[in-house]
Amino acid sequence: MRGSKRASVVALTAAVALVVAGCGGGDDEDTGGDDKTATGAITIDGTQPEVGLVPANTTETGGGDILDFLWTGLVMYPAGGGDPKNALAESIETTDSQNYTIKIKKGTKFHDGTEVKSKNFVDAWNFAAYSPNGVQNGSFFSDIEGFADVHTEDPDGEGAQKAPQPKTDKMSGLAIVDDYTFTVKLAAPFSIFPTKLGYSAYYPMPDVFFTQGMEAFGKNPIGNGPVKFVSWTDNVEIKLTRFDDYTLEDKVKIKDVTVKLYQEDTAAYADLLAGNLDYMQQIPVSALAGDKWKSDLGDRAIEVDIPVMQLIAFPIYDPKFKNANLRKAISLAINRQEIAEKIFFNTRKPATSWARPGAPGGEGFTCTVCEYKPDEAKQLLQQAGGFTGELVLYYNADASHKEWMEAAANSIKSTLNINVRAEGVPTFAVFRQNINARKMTGPYRAGWQEDFPSAENWFGPLYVTGGSSNDGLYSNAEVDRLYKEGASAATEEAAYAKFAEAMKIVDQEVPSIPIVSVVQQSGTSNKVTGVKANNVGSIDLSTVSLA
Amino acid sequence: MGRYVLRRLLQLIPVFFGTTILIYWLVWSVPGDPFAGKCGERACPDSYVQFMTDKYHLDDPLPVQYFHYMANLLTGDFGQTFGGRDIGEIIAAAYPNTLKLALVALTIEAVIGLTAGVLSGLRRNGFLDNLVLVSTLFLVAIPTFVTGFVLQFLLGVQWKIINPTVSSDAPISELIVPGFVLGSISMAYVARLTRTSIAENSRADYVRTAVAKGLPRRRVVGVHLLRNSLIPVITFLGTDLGSLMGGAIVTEGIFGINGIGREVYRAIVTKEGATVVGIVVVLVMVYLLMNLLVDLLYAALDPRIRYE
Numbered sequence: 001m002r003g004s005k006r007a008s009v010v011a012l013t014a015a016v017a018l019v020v021a022g023c024g025g026g027d028d029e030d031t032g033g034d035d036k037t038a039t040g041a042i043t044i045d046g047t048q049p050e051v052g053l054v055p056a057n058t059t060e061t062g063g064g065d066i067l068d069f070l071w072t073g074l075v076m077y078p079a080g081g082g083d084p085k086n087a088l089a090e091s092i093e094t095t096d097s098q099n100y101t102i103k104i105k106k107g108t109k110f111h112d113g114t115e116v117k118s119k120n121f122v123d124a125w126n127f128a129a130y131s132p133n134g135v136q137n138g139s140f141f142s143d144i145e146g147f148a149d150v151h152t153e154d155p156d157g158e159g160a161q162k163a164p165q166p167k168t169d170k171m172s173g174l175a176i177v178d179d180y181t182f183t184v185k186l187a188a189p190f191s192i193f194p195t196k197l198g199y200s201a202y203y204p205m206p207d208v209f210f211t212q213g214m215e216a217f218g219k220n221p222i223g224n225g226p227v228k229f230v231s232w233t234d235n236v237e238i239k240l241t242r243f244d245d246y247t248l249e250d251k252v253k254i255k256d257v258t259v260k261l262y263q264e265d266t267a268a269y270a271d272l273l274a275g276n277l278d279y280m281q282q283i284p285v286s287a288l289a290g291d292k293w294k295s296d297l298g299d300r301a302i303e304v305d306i307p308v309m310q311l312i313a314f315p316i317y318d319p320k321f322k323n324a325n326l327r328k329a330i331s332l333a334i335n336r337q338e339i340a341e342k343i344f345f346n347t348r349k350p351a352t353s354w355a356r357p358g359a360p361g362g363e364g365f366t367c368t369v370c371e372y373k374p375d376e377a378k379q380l381l382q383q384a385g386g387f388t389g390e391l392v393l394y395y396n397a398d399a400s401h402k403e404w405m406e407a408a409a410n411s412i413k414s415t416l417n418i419n420v421r422a423e424g425v426p427t428f429a430v431f432r433q434n435i436n437a438r439k440m441t442g443p444y445r446a447g448w449q450e451d452f453p454s455a456e457n458w459f460g461p462l463y464v465t466g467g468s469s470n471d472g473l474y475s476n477a478e479v480d481r482l483y484k485e486g487a488s489a490a491t492e493e494a495a496y497a498k499f500a501e502a503m504k505i506v507d508q509e510v511p512s513i514p515i516v517s518v519v520q521q522s523g524t525s526n527k528v529t530g531v532k533a534n535n536v537g538s539i540d541l542s543t544v545s546l547a
Numbered sequence: 548m549g550r551y552v553l554r555r556l557l558q559l560i561p562v563f564f565g566t567t568i569l570i571y572w573l574v575w576s577v578p579g580d581p582f583a584g585k586c587g588e589r590a591c592p593d594s595y596v597q598f599m600t601d602k603y604h605l606d607d608p609l610p611v612q613y614f615h616y617m618a619n620l621l622t623g624d625f626g627q628t629f630g631g632r633d634i635g636e637i638i639a640a641a642y643p644n645t646l647k648l649a650l651v652a653l654t655i656e657a658v659i660g661l662t663a664g665v666l667s668g669l670r671r672n673g674f675l676d677n678l679v680l681v682s683t684l685f686l687v688a689i690p691t692f693v694t695g696f697v698l699q700f701l702l703g704v705q706w707k708i709i710n711p712t713v714s715s716d717a718p719i720s721e722l723i724v725p726g727f728v729l730g731s732i733s734m735a736y737v738a739r740l741t742r743t744s745i746a747e748n749s750r751a752d753y754v755r756t757a758v759a760k761g762l763p764r765r766r767v768v769g770v771h772l773l774r775n776s777l778i779p780v781i782t783f784l785g786t787d788l789g790s791l792m793g794g795a796i797v798t799e800g801i802f803g804i805n806g807i808g809r810e811v812y813r814a815i816v817t818k819e820g821a822t823v824v825g826i827v828v829v830l831v832m833v834y835l836l837m838n839l840l841v842d843l844l845y846a847a848l849d850p851r852i853r854y855e
Contacts, residue, residue, distance in 0.1 A: 134598020270711030433583035
């Protein structure tokens with residue numbers, strides 16, 4: 001978009017390519033005169049990262065997607081959501097699910113030329129866990145032994161007292177064996193731990209990060225991934241270029257990547273149609289109606305399952321919703337098929353499982369209460385003693401949830417003959433504040449995007465007592481016991497068997513209601529070929545070639 | 548005249564403090580904890596909330612927060628967003644684009660609006676007058692975002708005459724279509740206002756006198772009639788620059804212009820008082836200075852108005 005104003009599209013794309021390539025600037029520009037891909041540049045869409053580009057401090061996708069381009073973790077998650085594979089890790093071994101020995105591949109480099117060594121992991125994890133550093137992903141390290149010594153909580157919540165200074169800034173569970181080996185001791189056995197290690201919070205950090213500090217580093221990040229950072233103009237674009245010293249599998253073939261930071265997805269879509277954008281991750285809702293996007297894009301339209309589900313969660317702390325039969329009745333009264341068809345134009349799939357489709361280990365997570373069974377629902381409501389007063393479903397009104405929440409409310413209303421309506425809370429911040437303060441007085445919208453591909457992530461954080469996103473305070477001793485047994489099982493298979501057993505109980509108690517799983521609609525320009533989305537739906541740069 | 552301007556400029560100081568206090572207080576009273584929604588569907592770690600609260604003095608009472616902010620502002624430091632970016636830099640990067648867009652819009656609405664207004668005012672109830680009446684009604688009835696989407700789709704995607712989005716440095720040539728979109732509704736008002744004013748004044752005594760004196764029609768219309776009819780239009784145009792800048796958020800979004808709209812919106816939603824105040828204060832200043840300029844233009848247009 002930095003080219004001439006009025007040229008034809010072809011000339012324009014060429015101009016963009018030239019300008020972008022020029023900015024990347026490299027000696028090897030002459031080497032690939034006949035190979036368009038090796039010197040080629042693409043433009044993809046993104047949003048302005050909320051905070052500096054530091055993995056431990058980023059929880060939103062605008063920054064998260066860029067971080068995933070810039071870094072390679074110990075394990076990687078294949079597209080489509082299968083079992084994780086070792087990436088930077090040579091091996092991750094354990095005999096008891098509590099003591100892990102992690103060996104990393106030799107000779108891989110950060111973008112500043114320094115080698116990735118075991119201390120880069122240990123230091124990064126200690127930094128993130130140390131509470132005075134105040135990073136958003138700090139609690140991801142709570143499994144590791146010694147976390148409580150480096151991460152203190154405010155004793156009286158929001159009150160006057162300050163959190164005490166931690167005893168030390170190093171977790172006792174982390175130890176460096178040699179340059180390429182380190183050990184992790186967990187506070188309790190946890191068999192899914194290796195799967196977590198591909199999440200961005202666990203990325204290694206170069207030595208310069210610890211001398212520069214978060215703020216300076218976040219403006220000029222140095223990772224170890226297949227592309228390196230070039231520049232970032234706020235609200236405009238982030239430029240990346242191929243890291244030629246990258247040695248792992250997922251090398252990129254193209255040279256330069258510009259992430260254009262859009263404010264409105266409709267602007268990005270116009271650019272996509274005009275040929276100024278090579279990949280758009282999520283087509284705007286306005287183009288989905290009537291499958292307009294498919295006729296606009298033809299074979300350049302891509303559909304891919306992404307690991308996101310929309311649920312409605314119960315505030316179980318509210319006495320009104322203590323009765324499991326009532327919760328079950330409400331779940332059975334929702335016609336998910338109709339919501340998927342009429343509200344989402346089939347761009348969502350009706351939920352049939354407590355985990356998203358294809359989550360590793362999620363085979364036993366079947367949701368029997370996700371079916372639409374009006375008769376059974378009425379019967380259960382009677383057993384629960386009916387429902388008096390008004391049932392209000394809450395959602396945050398600053399995103400497009402109104403339609404499907406109202407449809408769900410209507411479905412419950414017409415099936416159960418009770419007074420139901422959906423009510424919007426103005427912003428996500430206010431909505432979350434009420435949820436965090438346990439002040440919800442009715443079922444509320446909850447979305448869940450998995451942190452890592454494992455059925456555990458659809459269970460542990462959501463339905464185990466004290467889970468990080470168990471906002472409704474669901475608690476069942478049997479579920480907790482089975483979770484603990486599964487987590488400390490020797491193998492992942494054994495763990496998943498226990499989890500499935502626990503989910504059978506959850507399925508009968510209905511602490512929340514799975515509604516739909518999300519399918520992403522993306523599009524590409526006709527300049528690129530072979531483009532695939534990765535496991536979370538952003539572009540897999542290693543698949544891109546120029547046509 | 549000099550003393551008048553000086554007095555008006557001095558008046559800016561209390562207005563500056565008044566608006567900053569008011570805006571700071573308004574943003575502060577927006578409900579919602581700024582860090583409640585930061586970490587997605589899970590609560591942020593306590594340590595993070597604590598760290599940010601300390602860093603931005605959010606625990607202090609409102610007057611203390613405001614005092615901190617003002618003390619920094621007077622040394623030229625606009626503060627930082629919660630994301631750690633300098634607000635001064637954001638303003639420096641985004642303001643010129645919004646100002647350019649608003650000026651383009653203002654120019655377009657002034658040129659087209661005035662021409663249409665004068666022509667239709669002179670030939671009342673003629674074909675042109677009716678055409679302007681219908682087309683301005685049409686423009687006023689369509690919301691900006693509809694005009695924006697339609698023009699973007701037709702010119703940018705369908706016919707490929709323009710780029711659907713504007714480049715990062717927003718050159719004037721690329722701002723013509725967005726400027727037209729932004730100024731379209733005001734353009735209709737300018738046309739209607741000019742038409743009424745011209746129609747009314749063309750029956751005034753001084754116009755009859757000028758005609759009776761035998762002055763050429765061009766001079767009667769261009770100097771005697773237009774100059775007097777412009778006063779209400781100039782008032783409208785002057786204050787409109789401020790509203791165009793403040794109201795550019797929709798247009799900026801559609802055409803992907805890196806302006807102040809998106810920052811203000813983001814800052815209000817995330818309760819970043821410092822960002823909102825920084826951007827809005829500059830907007831208030833533009834508004835006040837434009838008002839002063841309009842007042843001075845009155846004197847130039849109407850010899851009966853003198854400032855002492």
